Amino acid sequence: MITDRGLVVSCQAYEGEPLFGPLHMAEMAKAAVLGGAIGIRANGTADISAIKAAVNVPVIGLLKRQVEDYPVYITPTLEDALAVHEAGADIVAMDGTRRPRPDGRTLKEVVEELMGQGIHVMADVSTLEEGLYAADLGVHYISTTLSGYTSYSLDTHKPDIGLVARLVQETRLPVIAEGRFTSADEMIQALNAGARFVVVGSAITRPQDITERYRKSIEAAVDLN
Numbered sequence: 282m283i284t285d286r287g288l289v290v291s292c293q294a295y296e297g298e299p300l301f302g303p304l305h306m307a308e309m310a311k312a313a314v315l316g317g318a319i320g321i322r323a324n325g326t327a328d329i330s331a332i333k334a335a336v337n338v339p340v341i342g343l344l345k346r347q348v349e350d351y352p353v354y355i356t357p358t359l360e361d362a363l364a365v366h367e368a369g370a371d372i373v374a375m376d377g378t379r380r381p382r383p384d385g386r387t388l389k390e391v392v393e394e395l396m397g398q399g400i401h402v403m404a405d406v407s408t409l410e411e412g413l414y415a416a417d418l419g420v421h422y423i424s425t426t427l428s429g430y431t432s433y434s435l436d437t438h439k440p441d442i443g444l445v446a447r448l449v450q451e452t453r454l455p456v457i458a459e460g461r462f463t464s465a466d467e468m469i470q471a472l473n474a475g476a477r478f479v480v481v482g483s484a485i486t487r488p489q490d491i492t493e494r495y496r497k498s499i500e501a502a503v504d505l506n
């Protein structure tokens with residue numbers, strides 16, 4: 282369990298991005314830990330293993346896999362969840378919605394199997410209802426990761442601190458604030474709303490996004506021609 286409060290850094294790069302691959306992600310994780318991250322979130326078995334070998338903080342693992350016709354892509358099957366666990370993740374993060382999964386299993390079935398094996402589960406949800414359902418199933422953590430990314434949550438506030446607050450009020454589980462955080466002020470608000478910790482990815486570990494954000498800010502304010 283992660284009992285500390287603070288900042289968890291998500292070190293993820295997609296294929297085609299300059300920092301894609303376990304070597305870069307392990308170095309990124311080391312840098313995050315040097316800066317005081319209390320944990321790392323990572324995608325894919327190769328990155329998870331490399332990061333586990335590189336740092337001494339808990340790793341939240343997931344496996345992103347898009348299967349045709351299924352919108353669920355964060356650790357979509359039981360097999361994916363077990364692979365994440367075997368790669369060394371301390372916590373397995375998975376889609377915590379009730380949408381159909383490519384292996385035909387329900388969220389309940391997957392969670393029960395993982396918990397039966399003593400595996401710690403983080404349910405990535407997009408709404409209060411999903412969080413309450415995941416809590417009923419007994420998951421260890423609920424994260425707001427998917428707010429803004431399901432067809433029925435597209436209009437939610439970025440970041441969704443309101444959802445963090447509601448989940449804290451209505452469940453007894455550790456609530457994780459994750460997704461679309463870009464400033465320390467927003468993170469402080471989420472922690473003050475009761476989040477156990479905040480997970481930040483792109484705003485720290487995607488240099489191309491960071492550069493673009495700065496560039497757009499100056500372009501909006503200064504005539505560069």
Ligand SMILES: CC(=O)N[C@H](C=O)[C@@H](O)[C@H](O)[C@H](O)COP(=O)(O)O
Binds near residue numbers: 322427461483
């Ligand atoms: C929705 C989805 O697929 N989220 C993924 C989950 O692992 C990652 O792509 C995000 O980077 C992570 O959640 C952190 O969020 P942000 O990068 O906004 O700080």
